[in-house]
Amino acid sequence: MQFLFIAQLIMMIIGPAVRLVLRMLGVGFVTYVGYNAVLDVVQNYITQNIGSTGVVIQQMLGIAKFDVIVNIFLSAITTRMVLTGLDKAADLKRKQVWRAPGGTSIDA
Incomplete structure (x- = not known):
């Protein structure tokens, strides 16, 4: 009988x-599939x-290696999106910059 209660507790925690x-x-x-689809469309449009x-x-x-330029540009966009996503994932609760007057803040 106690096994049933423990199993329910585990399911309530793990569920x-x-x-x-x-x-x-x-x-x-x-997001990954959608972004890859957009990148493929952009790359195909440019090459066509x-x-x-x-x-x-x-x-x-x-001669100017335009294909390399396009790949670098698309890679830079991807890197920017990944770094932005990592920043948002790591900083779920932002630190408050402004404080209300009174309390611990300095009144001007």
């Missing part, structure tokens, strides 16, 4: 934690428009 983890994984997965230009312009862009 919400498992749901929270699955929810976070779901949001992360949807480069392919429709003249041969001389394509040669100049090849």
